[in-house]
Amino acid sequence: MNRRDFMQWAGLGAGAVMLPTIPVIGRSVSPEALLDNAIDIATKKRLADAALNAATAKGATYADIRIGRYLNQFVITREDKVQNLVNTESYGVGVRVIADGCWGFAAIADAKSEAQTAKAAEEAVAIAKANARLLKEPVQLAPVKGFGEVSWKAPITKNAFEVPVKEKVDLLLSVNDAAMKNGANYVNSVLFMVNEQKYFASTDGSYIDQDIHRIWPTFTVTTIDPKTGKFATRESLSSPMGMGYEYLQANPADSVKGITTRYNMGYDMLEDITSAAQQAKEKLNAKSVEAGKYDLVLDPSHLWLTIHESVGHPLELDRVLGYEANFAGTSFATLDKWQSKNFNYGSPEVNLFADKTQKGSLGAVGWDDEGVNTKRWDLVKDGTLVNYQAIRDQAHIIGEKESHGCCYADNWGSVQFQRMANVSLAPGKAPLSVEDMIKDVKKGIYIIGDGSFSIDQQRYNFQFGGQLFYEIKDGKIAGMLKDVSYQSNTQEFWNSCVKVCDERDYRLGGSFFDGKGQPSQSSAVSHGSSTARFNGVNVINTARKI
Amino acid sequence: MAILTREEAKKIIDKVLSYSKADEMSVALNGNRTGNIRYARNSVSTSGESTNQSLAVTAVFGKKSGTATINEFDDASLEKTVRRAEEIAKLAPENPEYVPMLGPQNYAETKSFAQSTADIDPEYRAKAAFESLDPCKKKNLTAAGYLEDSAGFTAIGNSKGLFGYNKATSVDFTITVRTADGLGSGYAIRDVNDVSKLSTKAATEVAMQKALASVSARALEPGKYTVILEPAAAVDLLGNMMRSMDARNADEGRSFLSKKGGETRLGEKLFDERVTIYSDPTNAEIPGSPFAGSGGGRFGGGGVDGRPQEKVTWIENGVVKNMTYSQFWAQKKGVKATPSPSGFIMVGGTESLADMIKNTEKGILVTRFWYIRAVDPQTLLYTGLTRDGTFYIENGKIKFPVKNFRFNESPVIMLNNLEAMGAPQRIGGNLVPPLKIRDFTFSSLSDAV
Numbered sequence: 001m002n003r004r005d006f007m008q009w010a011g012l013g014a015g016a017v018m019l020p021t022i023p024v025i026g027r028s029v030s031p032e033a034l035l036d037n038a039i040d041i042a043t044k045k046r047l048a049d050a051a052l053n054a055a056t057a058k059g060a061t062y063a064d065i066r067i068g069r070y071l072n073q074f075v076i077t078r079e080d081k082v083q084n085l086v087n088t089e090s091y092g093v094g095v096r097v098i099a100d101g102c103w104g105f106a107a108i109a110d111a112k113s114e115a116q117t118a119k120a121a122e123e124a125v126a127i128a129k130a131n132a133r134l135l136k137e138p139v140q141l142a143p144v145k146g147f148g149e150v151s152w153k154a155p156i157t158k159n160a161f162e163v164p165v166k167e168k169v170d171l172l173l174s175v176n177d178a179a180m181k182n183g184a185n186y187v188n189s190v191l192f193m194v195n196e197q198k199y200f201a202s203t204d205g206s207y208i209d210q211d212i213h214r215i216w217p218t219f220t221v222t223t224i225d226p227k228t229g230k231f232a233t234r235e236s237l238s239s240p241m242g243m244g245y246e247y248l249q250a251n252p253a254d255s256v257k258g259i260t261t262r263y264n265m266g267y268d269m270l271e272d273i274t275s276a277a278q279q280a281k282e283k284l285n286a287k288s289v290e291a292g293k294y295d296l297v298l299d300p301s302h303l304w305l306t307i308h309e310s311v312g313h314p315l316e317l318d319r320v321l322g323y324e325a326n327f328a329g330t331s332f333a334t335l336d337k338w339q340s341k342n343f344n345y346g347s348p349e350v351n352l353f354a355d356k357t358q359k360g361s362l363g364a365v366g367w368d369d370e371g372v373n374t375k376r377w378d379l380v381k382d383g384t385l386v387n388y389q390a391i392r393d394q395a396h397i398i399g400e401k402e403s404h405g406c407c408y409a410d411n412w413g414s415v416q417f418q419r420m421a422n423v424s425l426a427p428g429k430a431p432l433s434v435e436d437m438i439k440d441v442k443k444g445i446y447i448i449g450d451g452s453f454s455i456d457q458q459r460y461n462f463q464f465g466g467q468l469f470y471e472i473k474d475g476k477i478a479g480m481l482k483d484v485s486y487q488s489n490t491q492e493f494w495n496s497c498v499k500v501c502d503e504r505d506y507r508l509g510g511s512f513f514d515g516k517g518q519p520s521q522s523s524a525v526s527h528g529s530s531t532a533r534f535n536g537v538n539v540i541n542t543a544r545k546i
Numbered sequence: 547m548a549i550l551t552r553e554e555a556k557k558i559i560d561k562v563l564s565y566s567k568a569d570e571m572s573v574a575l576n577g578n579r580t581g582n583i584r585y586a587r588n589s590v591s592t593s594g595e596s597t598n599q600s601l602a603v604t605a606v607f608g609k610k611s612g613t614a615t616i617n618e619f620d621d622a623s624l625e626k627t628v629r630r631a632e633e634i635a636k637l638a639p640e641n642p643e644y645v646p647m648l649g650p651q652n653y654a655e656t657k658s659f660a661q662s663t664a665d666i667d668p669e670y671r672a673k674a675a676f677e678s679l680d681p682c683k684k685k686n687l688t689a690a691g692y693l694e695d696s697a698g699f700t701a702i703g704n705s706k707g708l709f710g711y712n713k714a715t716s717v718d719f720t721i722t723v724r725t726a727d728g729l730g731s732g733y734a735i736r737d738v739n740d741v742s743k744l745s746t747k748a749a750t751e752v753a754m755q756k757a758l759a760s761v762s763a764r765a766l767e768p769g770k771y772t773v774i775l776e777p778a779a780a781v782d783l784l785g786n787m788m789r790s791m792d793a794r795n796a797d798e799g800r801s802f803l804s805k806k807g808g809e810t811r812l813g814e815k816l817f818d819e820r821v822t823i824y825s826d827p828t829n830a831e832i833p834g835s836p837f838a839g840s841g842g843g844r845f846g847g848g849g850v851d852g853r854p855q856e857k858v859t860w861i862e863n864g865v866v867k868n869m870t871y872s873q874f875w876a877q878k879k880g881v882k883a884t885p886s887p888s889g890f891i892m893v894g895g896t897e898s899l900a901d902m903i904k905n906t907e908k909g910i911l912v913t914r915f916w917y918i919r920a921v922d923p924q925t926l927l928y929t930g931l932t933r934d935g936t937f938y939i940e941n942g943k944i945k946f947p948v949k950n951f952r953f954n955e956s957p958v959i960m961l962n963n964l965e966a967m968g969a970p971q972r973i974g975g976n977l978v979p980p981l982k983i984r985d986f987t988f989s990s991l992s993d994a995v
Contacts, residue, residue: 029614029615029630030612030614030630030633030634030637031637081641081642081643082639082641083641083643085638085639102590103591103592105592105594106594106595107594107596109598109617110617127593127594127595127668130593130668130669130672131590131593131672133672134585134589134590134672134675134676134679135589135590136587136588136589137589165639169639185798185799186798186800222800224798224799224800226799226806226807226808227806228806229799229804229805229806229807230924231799231800231804231923231924233800233923321587322586322587322688322690322724323586323587323591323690324586324690325586325688325690325722325724325731326584326586326690326691326692326720326721326722327692327720329916329933329994330724330728332993332994334728413596415592415594417592452919452920452921452929453919454917454918454919454929454930454931454952455917456916456917456931456933456950456952456992456994457916457917457931457933457994458993458994458995459994460992460993460994461931461950461952461990461991461992461993461994463921463929463952463954463990465921483922485921485929485954487952487989487990489993518582518584518692518694518720519582519694538990540954540989542921542922542927542954543922543925544922544925544927544956544959545925546802546816546925546926546956546958546959
């Protein structure tokens with residue numbers, strides 16, 4: 001499921017069709033079934049060995065198997081009603097092999113016997129051999145050592161699946177009630193929880209068991225002015241996180257106070273929706289922006305999406321090489337720019353890094369989906385492009401000796417491929433608060449929350465909206481604006497970055513549904529930053545009459 | 547799994563229903579096989595095939611419902627699934643918007659299944675990919691493409707005597723061809739039910755021609771232009787509008803179809819009078835599902851929807867004639883519960899794309915749009931970019947390729963600025979004519995190729 005579909009189904013998208021149904025990802029089960037014990041480790045190892053041995057026997061030079069159990073729970077409400085409660089489980093295995101120099105992949109649902117996993121392995125070898133005829137050059141894998149039998153668990157403190165459904169329903173209904181009491185006409189709220197139980201084994205000698213948790217509480221509040229027929233929405237300032245239910249047990253230290261409260265490792269949904277209802281009303285009467293050049297002060301709840309689109313995607317090596325040309329596109333950040341060692345991706349203030357280890361982030365795992373241990377590495381250093389995101393079969397192309405560890409498949413039945421790591425903007429080194437940053441801005445707009453987003457297929461030209469827009473005049477917030485979108489070009493934009501607030505303001509944003517590949521796969525990824533200032537960005541007015 | 551016949555599917559569904567102790571029960575039985583082949587950089591990258599089967603049971607007690615799913619069909623497993631759905635239903639919160647299940651329905655016959663597509667095997671896919679790759683390699687062009695085929699069936703039934711069955715096949719093919727220097731890019735997209743109507747070679751030749759013709763694009767100033775949108779470009783904006791025709795949103799005041807004072811624009815002339823859009827599941831060129839809601843039962847939805855898909859006119863001569871209704875909202879409003887269609891048909895003209903170009907003094911030909919996102923739901927304002935073949939037309943001829951533009955435009959405004967329409971073509975399961983539109987708003991330039 002991609003982001004747009006999810007927003008539509010959950011009734012969250014702007015003008016979404018609020019269908020009371022959600023397509024089931026996996027089979028529907030009872031909430032209790034989500035806590036059942038999965039297959040034990042010894043059985044998984046047996047199933048894995050059967051597949052790896054079968055692949056090797058059929059002539060594979062490399063094989064890996066992923067035994068996956070994927071659990072989802074959605075709680076979906078509007079106003080005083082529970083609209084939908086969905087619990088799903090999906091279990092199966094995917095086997096990937098190299099035979100005759102070519103990749104082959106086969107997957108099988110509900111495989112619980114060695115005969116089944118061996119059969120999947122044999123099918124994968126057959127597919128590899130059939131496609132080898134169409135291959136230009138054989139796959140080259142960067143070496144990775146076997147890690148033996150190891151495990152990794154997301155450092156959560158409260159498993160969301162253990163929290164009774166009633167408690168979740170009560171939370172959302174109380175949140176909705178607060179919105180209505182504060183002037184909302186409509187409110188839709190959702191709690192979405194994911195648990196990936198993944199076992200990976202390969203002919204390199206790794207047997208890796210991992211337990212990954214994600215959570216996303218979110219809402220949309222709508223207010224309507226019956227006199228004008230205009231409506232306005234304000235979406236949640238939460239972020240999807242690689243956390244358990246503890247994300248919803250906010251303490252004030254996890255938030256940043258200011259013109260509106262913004263959140264870090266803990267989210268106070270009740271506080272945010274109360275502000276949201278009031279702000280949605282305020283939006284109806286806000287001043288329509290005058291188009292022109294403004295200095296933008298971008299909050300991390302907004303900037304994550306700009307980082308995602310204009311840095312995360314163009315620095316994916318498969319896009320750079322052309323593997324995504326028919327769908328997501330290619331990249332302006334071509335190999336010659338990287339090879340030159342002097343391509344100014346951004347100003348000297350700009351340090352962007354990739355990371356698969358940050359605690360609480362959506363991308364954090366111990367090992368990626370091809371058994372590579374995860375790490376952090378630089379992409380843009382002091383403004384200069386220094387690296388890409390690459391996996392085992394790409395590392396040699398950029399002269400690297402090892403994979404970056406950012407290979408992922410969204411399900412046991414999907415083939416793993418290069419996916420975006422958490423890509424983040426490093427905080428500024430000099431002490432700087434948001435208030436001090438705003439003090440210096442003469443004509444600017446302070447943007448909080450993510451909104452509409454669009455970027456071209458090589459990641460040059462983009463346009464972003466937001467949730468809250470505040471006019472800055474002579475160092476002071478002068479009131480709310482509406483109808484704001486900004487347009488820029490990636491290199492120009494990052495070179496207009498003049499200041500980044502210090503690490504006290506560093507927070508994560510992220511996406512649950514980053515889409516890529518054919519058939520399309522979803523990946524969850526976080527992007528951290530502190531508030532940053534970009535000078536002289538082109539702002540357009542999006543108001544129209546129909 | 548094999549594609550079950552109507553009789554085989556009914557037998558399983560009847561057996562499931564015979565185990566029911568619930569107030570109402572619905573069953574959805576699905577089976578399909580999908581396969582794909584993907585290539586890029588003139589070489590195959592991934593390929594796979596998967597088969598899926600599932601049976602979803604929804605049990606309802608009062609206004610509480612629960613769904614359980616299984617993929618084994620022996621008697622014991624079926625009964626266990628019924629009991630599980632019933633247990634989940636009893637524990638579920640009450641849904642105040644629950645609508646009782648429908649009784650028997652009459653479903654149209656749709657011809658959405660083709661044996662040729664059901665017979666596709668890995669050899670066929672490899673050949674289809676070769677026929678696309680080979681001409682590109684010979685011309686020193688780089689191909690990236692994707693073919694996905696699917697064959698399957700859906701059967702639905704419930705304890706009130708409703709039963710429906712449909713089998714369908716589909717093939718989707720997309721191809722992007724780029725020049726070796728990366729300065730030209732072309733694209734083609736095809737979708738069919740019957741694979742014998744697909745030529746990956748012919749589609750690839752269109753993309754090749756566009757790639758070669760789009761090299762050395764010139765920059766034009768952003769602004770308002772007359773455009774000719776090929777069906778692949780027009781379909782996304784039109785589709786977004788068609789997905790925004792929900793009556794409840796309009797009644798609640800949060801849709802482009804809302805008006806001040808709680809009224810809607812139903813019955814209002816909102817578009818140029820030549821604009822007529824309808825849906826028809828029996829249309830021979832885009833046969834659709836005969837019933838709405840083919841998936842399993844869900845909490846809150848009352849299980850299988852099962853409403854028949856019928857011919858519906860959404861916009862006629864520029865006037866909004868119908869909106870989509872959930873069963874709950876239709877009941878509340880006392881109107882017919884018209885479901886969302888599976889595809890739409892925009893009535894067009896008879897001109898070919900070539901004729902439309904010939905009849906254009908100055909304009910821009912758009913192959914497709916990319917990364918379209920909503921900017922303002924009140925006005926249906928969208929943004930996005932042109933991609934893979936954008937050309938300047940002068941005095942009836944394509945003069946030169948132009949750099950890609952970002953647009954900010956609403957399909958409502960666009961359909962008021964209609965100049966001409968060509969002959970409709972199948973695109974993404976819809977029939978859409980090429981559209982000539984004046985004053986289409988391009989707001990900035992992109993360097994992307």
